[in-house]
Each structure stands twice: as structure tokens, then as C-alpha cells.
Amino acid sequence: MELNIIYLNDVHGYLEPHNELFYNNRDEFTESVGGYSRISTLIKGIRQKDSTSLLFDGGDTFHGTLPLVSSKGEAIIPVLNELYFNAMVGHWDFAYGPEQLKNLLSKLNFPMLGINVYNEDGSLFLQPFITIQKENLKIGVIGICSNIIDKTTPSEFSEGLKITDGIDELPGYIKQLKNDQVDIIILLSHNGFPQDMHLLKKVAGIDICLSAHTHNRLYEPVLVNKSIVIQCGCHGSFLGHLKLKIEDKLITGHQYELLKVGSHISPDAEMEKIIHTILQPFESVKNxxxxxxxxxxxxxxxxxxxxxxxxxxxxxxxxxxxxxxxxxxxxxxxxxxxxxxxxxxxxxxxxxxxxxxxxxxxxxxxxxxxxxxxxxxxxxxxxxxxxxxxxxxxxxxxxxxxxxxxxxxxxxxxxxxxxxxxxxxxxxxxxxxxxxxxxxxxxxxxxxxxxxxxxxxxxxxxxxxxxxxxxxxxx
Incomplete structure (x- = not known):
């Protein structure tokens, strides 16, 4: 079978197409890319070709532009639910405080995961993992939120919370999933590319790492031991598409493409309507x-x-x-x-x-x-x-x-x-x-x-x- 993983990270609230920085061998230049309506078109196209598709959000999603900040993240909820992700993790998503994040998550049709975010009493603030069945393949997805939320960001982000880097906790969750007959384990992490590389050298058992936070444009997957690592830039300018070849419940091959969300992609009409409604109150600011x-x-x-x-x-x-x-x-x-x-x-x-x-x-x-x-x-x-x-x-x-x-x-x-x-x-x-x-x-x-x-x-x-x-x- 073929398993398709679609991945988006660090959009930072950019609902519409926007300028993005690119490079050639001499200069920097900008190009209009991104926008959830184009992203929606890409995702629908992949899903129509193959039903064995999973979609993940690497976090920094609820914050970053005026419509999101002024609504404390709520403006983007209809967009996310329309796309229907399987799971997400977080960082700036904590910007409005833990209680507001709980409120936001209660309105989503998918979970935020985090094995490393704890309440004051030591209990987990978020769901640690999910399992997904695709045909005869059982997939486990473990989440790690940014470890700096309670260290470098304003104190209101993490009031009543303690956040670790997840390295000590991860082996136990891998073992738990393996004992539950999970075949493929995906790590959804917002610690950053250098941190994920370090983690995967220390902890075995992760098949796929969906990395975020550091805004790296990885045009090819990075292999660490037996783990495949991808990260897809920022601001919704790119969408990652990883195709896995599965035989006897093992990954035997992979293909990857970092898709530029460019003007050649037609906007999805339904998503366009949703975004127009969200942005209409902010037209005067734009002009x-x-x-x-x-x-x-x-x-x-x-x-x-x-x-x-x-x-x-x-x-x-x-x-x-x-x-x-x-x-x-x-x-x-x-x-x-x-x-x-x-x-x-x-x-x-x-x-x-x-x-x-x-x-x-x-x-x-x-x-x-x-x-x-x-x-x-x-x-x-x-x-x-x-x-x-x-x-x-x-x-x-x-x-x-x-x-x-x-x-x-x-x-x-x-x-x-x-x-x-x-x-x-x-x-x-x-x-x-x-x-x-x-x-x-x-x-x-x-x-x-x-x-x-x-x-x-x-x-x-x-x-x-x-x-x-x-x-x-x-x-």
C-alpha cells in the first residue's frame, strides 16, 4: 500500500496569499504564494487520488496576524475544521493562555497532542498521542509541543503549566504504542529541526518526524538512523507531501515533494468564502x-x-x-x-x-x-x-x-x-x-x-x- 502524509507547519495566521522571500544564486526576491484556499485545493487533490492520506499541522497556527490575535485564535477555527487535520501541536498557540487554548481546542474537530505539557499537579494538559487505522496498517502519532513555551515567552503563555523537551518521556510512549501493535510511529514535533535531529539520534523507534518551529525549507527528507524527517518552511508558503511505500507493515520506500503554494494553484471556492468572511472586518486596515x-x-x-x-x-x-x-x-x-x-x-x-x-x-x-x-x-x-x-x-x-x-x-x-x-x-x-x-x-x-x-x-x-x-x- 501507499500512505500519503500531508504536512503544514508554522503558518502563523496567514490566511491569504502573501509575499514570500526566495533566493537565486545572486539575489533575494519576493513572490506571492500561500493562502489556505490554495492549500485546500492541493490537499483535496491529494486526497482524491488516494484515500490513505493523513494531514498534520505542526503548530504556530492560532497566532501571527491581526484577525487571529484580535479574536484570540478563534478566527481560524472554520478554516482548520474545513481542512480536517488528523492532529496538531503548538507553540505560539499558547499565546492567549492555557484556558483560551482549551477553549480553541474544544471547537476543533481534531486534537492537539503533547507528551511534554504538564499541569501543576503533574497530569498531562494535552492528549499525548492518537492511533489511526488505514486498511491493515495501524499508525501511532505522538506529539511534542515547543519546549520553550515556559522559558522564553511571556509568562501568561504557560500559567500553571510546565513544559519539558519530551526526550525522557518519548521512549515510554513508543513502547506503549508498540505493545498496542502499532506498525508505524509518527512524531509530530514543534521543538525545532536541530532539536529533532538530536532527539532522533538518542531515541529509537520513530519512523517519521514532522518537524516545525525553525522554518526550514527541506526540499529533501533528512534521514536520522531509520527516521525520515521533513519540515516545510513557514507562513503556508509550502505544503509537504510524503509518499510512503508500505510492504508487510514496514516502510520500504518513500518519495517526497515540497510543494510551493504558488499562483498556478486555483483557489478552492468554499475555502475562499470562509476566508472572505473572516477578513471582511479588516479591509480598512489592509487599505x-x-x-x-x-x-x-x-x-x-x-x-x-x-x-x-x-x-x-x-x-x-x-x-x-x-x-x-x-x-x-x-x-x-x-x-x-x-x-x-x-x-x-x-x-x-x-x-x-x-x-x-x-x-x-x-x-x-x-x-x-x-x-x-x-x-x-x-x-x-x-x-x-x-x-x-x-x-x-x-x-x-x-x-x-x-x-x-x-x-x-x-x-x-x-x-x-x-x-x-x-x-x-x-x-x-x-x-x-x-x-x-x-x-x-x-x-x-x-x-x-x-x-x-x-x-x-x-x-x-x-x-x-x-x-x-x-x-x-x-x-
């Missing part, structure tokens, strides 16, 4: 022109981000500071050179937090950045806890990523001089992921929020062009 950009803005680079350059210059502008920080978020589709709308600004930072200020010593800044660099580049994959490198404006940091913990920064400049560890700097930031709550003094929350800050900045600088004052540089 509200705020300013323009002289270059394409994106945050797809590990070290620096043209998109966050706009955000952080705006944060400095409204706060009157010379240094600003934000988290190294991965999500947020590119803004092509040209007009910037209010919708674009919300896509940059959909939760629209207030701008804050705090007094930091030079040493606190250095320590904060060193901690972030370790979380980004740790030689131990399970200690990699971030998106990309923390974004900053007003500093220049020369670093060596191969150096040991606490010694990656070689030089850090503020203006023309190296940063004085003893000097106190008033800095601005957005969210506790920008500057953690446990450092600094005189922390103040301003009355202005991030989107309003960018709006004011663009009124004063209507043709934005990226400057180079936020460079992390390898030396």
Missing part, C-alpha cells in the same frame, strides 16, 4: 496606507533584520532613546519595496505591545546579549531556545559564534566608542522578550503601542530606508 519603504523588509536573516530595523527605529523615535531591543522573531511575511499599510505594521508585531523603557548598565546589555547568543547558537541543540539573534538598534556587535558561552562578543560599540560596562543607558524595547523582566531599573511602560509608534515614525520619515546601526557582524 490604510501609512508610508513606504525603499527596500524590501523581512526578518529571514539569523543575524540582522531589515523589518525590525523599522520597528526599532520607531521605538527609539517615540521614546527618545538611542538604543532599542526586540526579540528575534521568525514570523512575519516580507514587506515588498513600495507602500507600507497598517496591515503590514500589524504583521510585523501582531500583538501590538506597548513601548517600554528601562535603565541598563553596559554590563547588563552585554550579559543579556551573550545569553541570547547562547540560546541561538548553543552547541547543545536542546539549549537553543530562540528564534533568531535578538534585534537591536544603536549598537554594533562584533562576535564569534564558535566561542564558548559568555565569550562570543568580541567588541560592542555605542557610537564611536566601545560600550562602557559601568555606564547606565536608558533603552527602549517591546515585550519581555526584548528585555527580560529580571534586569534593569526604572522600567516604565509608555502609553504608546508598537503599531502607533511605527505609524508616527513613518509620518516623520515617509520613505523608510534601512540604516546599518543594528549590525551584528561575524569577525
Amino acid at each position: 490604510n496606507l501609512i508610508g513606504s519603504t525603499e527596500v524590501t523588509l523581512h526578518r529571514y536573516n539569523t543575524m540582522n533584520s531589515s523589518m525590525d530595523n523599522l520597528l526599532l527605529n520607531a521605538v527609539k523615535y517615540v521614546s527618545g532613546t538611542e538604543i532599542s531591543f526586540s526579540n528575534g522573531w521568525r514570523y512575519g511575511v516580507p514587506i515588498e519595496k513600495g507602500n507600507i499599510t497598517e496591515e503590514d505594521l500589524f504583521n510585523i508585531i501582531p500583538m501590538n505591545p506597548p513601548v517600554s523603557t528601562v535603565d541598563l548598565t553596559g554590563q547588563e546589555i552585554i550579559d543579556m546579549l551573550e545569553e541570547n547568543l547562547e540560546r541561538t547558537f548553543s552547541s547543545d541543540p536542546m539549549k537553543q531556545m530562540g528564534g533568531y539573534v535578538k534585534r537591536c538598534s544603536g549598537l554594533r556587535i562584533n562576535l564569534r559564534i564558535e566561542n564558548p558561552v559568555g565569550h562570543r562578543i568580541q567588541e560592542i560599540y555605542f557610537g564611536e566608542k566601545q560600550l562602557n560596562p559601568k555606564e547606565i543607558f536608558k533603552v527602549s524595547f517591546v515585550t519581555s522578550q526584548g528585555v527580560p523582566k529580571n534586569i534593569g531599573k526604572n522600567r516604565k511602560v509608555m502609553d504608546i503601542k508598537a503599531v502607533e509608534a511605527m505609524t508616527e515614525f513613518l509620518k516623520a520619515h515617509p520613505k523608510f530606508d534601512v540604516n546599518d546601526d543594528n549590525l551584528f557582524a561575524l569577525v
